[in-house]
Amino acid sequence: xxxxxxxxxxxxxxxxxxxxxxxxxxxxxxxxxxxxxxxxxxxxxxxxxxxxxxxxxxxxxxxxxxxxxxxxxxxxxxxxxxxxxxxxxxxxxxxxxxxxxxxxxxxxxxxxxxxxxxxxxxxxxxxxxxxxxxxxxxxx
Amino acid sequence: xxxxxxxxxxxxxxxxxxxxxxxxxxxxxxxxxxxxxxxxxxxxxxxxxxxxxxxxxxxxxxxxxxxxxxxxxxxxxxxxxxxxxxxxxxxxxxxxxxxxxxxxxxxxxxxxxxxxxxxxxxxxxxxxxxxxxxxxxxxxxxxxxxxxx
Numbered sequence: 001x002x003x004x005x006x007x008x009x010x011x012x013x014x015x016x017x018x019x020x021x022x023x024x025x026x027x028x029x030x031x032x033x034x035x036x037x038x039x040x041x042x043x044x045x046x047x048x049x050x051x052x053x054x055x056x057x058x059x060x061x062x063x064x065x066x067x068x069x070x071x072x073x074x075x076x077x078x079x080x081x082x083x084x085x086x087x088x089x090x091x092x093x094x095x096x097x098x099x100x101x102x103x104x105x106x107x108x109x110x111x112x113x114x115x116x117x118x119x120x121x122x123x124x125x126x127x128x129x130x131x132x133x134x135x136x137x138x139x140x
Numbered sequence: 141x142x143x144x145x146x147x148x149x150x151x152x153x154x155x156x157x158x159x160x161x162x163x164x165x166x167x168x169x170x171x172x173x174x175x176x177x178x179x180x181x182x183x184x185x186x187x188x189x190x191x192x193x194x195x196x197x198x199x200x201x202x203x204x205x206x207x208x209x210x211x212x213x214x215x216x217x218x219x220x221x222x223x224x225x226x227x228x229x230x231x232x233x234x235x236x237x238x239x240x241x242x243x244x245x246x247x248x249x250x251x252x253x254x255x256x257x258x259x260x261x262x263x264x265x266x267x268x269x270x271x272x273x274x275x276x277x278x279x280x281x282x283x284x285x286x287x288x289x
Contacts, residue, residue, distance in 0.1 A: 021160060024167030031174065040206065040247055041196040042275035047267050066256075112257035116250045119259070120191040120278055127195035138260040 043123050045134060060103045064090065065139060066110040070118040087121035094129040105133040112138060186210045186218055191252040192281035199275050201245045207236060208277075211250040215258040226258070229265040237271055249277040 063075040072090060074083040076097075085093065098104050106126055110119045119136070126134055188210065199206060209229070210218040217224045219232060237244045246266060250259060266274060 017164065018160065021163035021167050024164050024171060028167055028171045028174070031171070035178065037203070039198045040208075040275070040277055041198055041280055042247060042277040043193055043196055044199070044273065044275045047263065047272055047274050049272065050267050050270060110256040110260070112255060112260070114256045115252060116254045116256055116259050117191040117252035119256055120193055120252070120276060123276065124193035124195050124278070124281075127193070136260075136263065138256065 043120065043127055045123070045136065056105055060101065061105050061107050062094075062097055064106060064108045064122055066108065066114050066118050066122055068111050068114045070114070070121070072118075072122060087118065087125055090122055090125035091129045094126055094131050098129075098131070105135060106131050107135045107137060109137045109139045186212060186249070188212060188249060188251040189253070190277070190279040191250070193276075193278035194281045196278045196280050199245060199247065201243070201273075205240055205243045206245050206247050207233065208247045208249055209262065211248065211254050211258060211262065213251040213253050215254060217262065226261050226265065229262065230269040233266060233269040233271060237269055242270075242272075244271065245273045245275060246271050247275045247277045 058077040061077050063073075063077075065073040065075065066087075067073060070087065072085045072087055074085055074090075074093065075081070094106065108119065108122055108126075123134070123136075207219065212218070215226075217226060217229060219229075224232060233244075233246070248259070248262065263274070
């Protein structure tokens with residue numbers, strides 16, 4: 001009978017578990033390394049200290065009046081003449097103006113009913129143009 | 141001199157290998173522990189539409205020194221998941237600010253369509269609390285998007 005000659009099977013019938021630890025640690029290390037905590041992004045400004053009011057010559061102020069429509073009225077210091085612009089054009093304007101007058105301050109005056117995003121657009125343009133002296137006000 | 145054990149040394153039955161069968165369990169336990177305990181944000185997201193800015197930069201401050209102030213379209217202010225009246229803001233922020241050695245950064249997370257009068261009130265409250273460093277949180281805008289507008 002053939003039963004007598006049957007060879008004992010040498011292949012183990014167990015699932016090999018010795019590499020399981022390696023796989024688990026590999027996963028552990030992978031997740032530890034790839035976890036990134038989302039960092040907030042935004043436009044940083046420095047608020048004035050309370051009661052700190054600086055007198056600035058009108059000559060050094062560039063008025064940027066943000067209207068509820070998002071259009072920006074640009075007024076240079078004492079001049080009465082108003083130039084209307086889109087927020088995206090402020091960047092080029094600021095670069096031009098600041099080379100003419102390095103002491104220039106941007107006074108962003110926003111209409112109370114204007115959406116916040118229009119102010120952010122103007123602030124964004126000023127940040128993009130590396131403006132440092134920015135004053136945020138509300139239009140009265 | 142007598143031979144120890146009479147020359148019949150018994151074969152040790154203790155395995156000389158470190159038992160590694162439970163190593164997988166330990167590793168998975170650690171994996172699950174870290175997955176469960178990871179907290180991503182202390183305050184949950186509020187339903188706001190972010191304003192977009194091209195020049196938005198990462199806030200260079202430790203997470204514990206950042207206070208998020210949410211402002212919804214209606215002008216409601218939320219701090220740490222609690223709604224507040226506008227007039228309360230400076231009273232709430234001032235002790236937090238002095239408690240952090242004046243290192244606190246305020247991240248204003250305003251809805252893009254909130255009328256500016258609320259933002260102005262909020263800024264005045266923050267000035268009253270003595271806060272200096274403020275960030276207008278915004279989503280990074282790609283220049284491609286900008287050209288389409």
